[in-house]
Amino acid sequence: MPEGHTIYRLAARHQAMFAGEKVLASSPQGRFAEGAALLSGAVLDRTEAYGKHLLHHYDGGQALHVHLGLYGKFADGDGEPPAPVGQVRLRLTTDLHWLDLRGPTACELLSPPEVEALQARLGADPLRADADPDEAYARIRRSPTPLFALLLDQSVVAGTGLIFVTETLFRAGLRPTTPGRELSPEGWRKIWADLVELMGTAVRTGQIDTVYDRHLPEAMGRSPRVDRHGGEVYVYRRAAQPCHVCGTEILRADLAGRNSYWCPTCQPTPRTRSGLKRKKR
Numbered sequence: 330m331p332e333g334h335t336i337y338r339l340a341a342r343h344q345a346m347f348a349g350e351k352v353l354a355s356s357p358q359g360r361f362a363e364g365a366a367l368l369s370g371a372v373l374d375r376t377e378a379y380g381k382h383l384l385h386h387y388d389g390g391q392a393l394h395v396h397l398g399l400y401g402k403f404a405d406g407d408g409e410p411p412a413p414v415g416q417v418r419l420r421l422t423t424d425l426h427w428l429d430l431r432g433p434t435a436c437e438l439l440s441p442p443e444v445e446a447l448q449a450r451l452g453a454d455p456l457r458a459d460a461d462p463d464e465a466y467a468r469i470r471r472s473p474t475p476l477f478a479l480l481l482d483q484s485v486v487a488g489t490g491l492i493f494v495t496e497t498l499f500r501a502g503l504r505p506t507t508p509g510r511e512l513s514p515e516g517w518r519k520i521w522a523d524l525v526e527l528m529g530t531a532v533r534t535g536q537i538d539t540v541y542d543r544h545l546p547e548a549m550g551r552s553p554r555v556d557r558h559g560g561e562v563y564v565y566r567r568a569a570q571p572c573h574v575c576g577t578e579i580l581r582a583d584l585a586g587r588n589s590y591w592c593p594t595c596q597p598t599p600r601t602r603s604g605l606k607r608k609k610r
């Protein structure tokens with residue numbers, strides 16, 4: 330599933346293509362025919378990303394809400410659109426540009442109160458200036474749930490996905506299973522600052538890079554990571570490979586129904602970190 334930075338890039342792209350223009354809407358597949366008919370002819374005022382949700386705000390107050398989910402995809406181009414191929418849920422066109430949406434989890438029209446309700450359900454989005462990290466920490470600090478699951482919970486932090494959460498926990502030296510209530514205020518400040526920085530960089534570059542300069546391939550004399558998403562990471566999808574920092578083999582386990590990855594040396598359990606109950610061998 331795309332992480333928040335991808336939705337921000339799409340919002341900016343759609344704004345550049347369509348803002349201030351009268352947009353014609355259709356649903357070649359038919360599943361959004363009614364919504365497209367209501368939308369068609371409206372002028373796009375602005376676009377907005379909130380977590381993994383994309384909003385197009387049109388004159389008259391209605392908003393188009395899209396959540397791509399696992400399979401949703403946009404395609405766009407200049408000039409005349411091609412004949413629709415596959416299940417095109419929504420097609421937007423102007424004289425200059427076209428945009429197709431296929432396979433989203435959500436594609437619907439929302440009224441202003443419904444937009445507010447959607448945003449009220451979502452947690453603090455590190456990419457938004459109006460985000461409230463204190464509110465997120467208030468949820469985290471009283472929860473026994475593993476940090477890994479809390480940071481993926483879109484009602485706590487919005488826009489984060491597996492890569493950002495996995496890598497931020499590595500950079501904070503925290504094991505994914507660490508209960509939320511064991512996270513100190515300093516620990517949270519570090520995690521939040523990292524999310525703001527890493528996600529902001531990803532919006533600019535279009536890929537997720539989470540390693541410090543000293544751990545880049547050229548600095549370490551190692552081969553770059555081979556992955557279709559690109560980008561250099563510490564632990565995500567690196568099970569059984571050596572940690573870039575300490576050489577220990579990266580581990581993987583199922584946690585909250587998702588794949589979690591960590592370095593057992595760089596991310597000790599709270600117990601071993603405090604040194605109170607370390608077992609003698």
Ligand SMILES: [Zn+2]
Nearest residue numbers: 572575592595
């Ligand atoms: Zn390590």
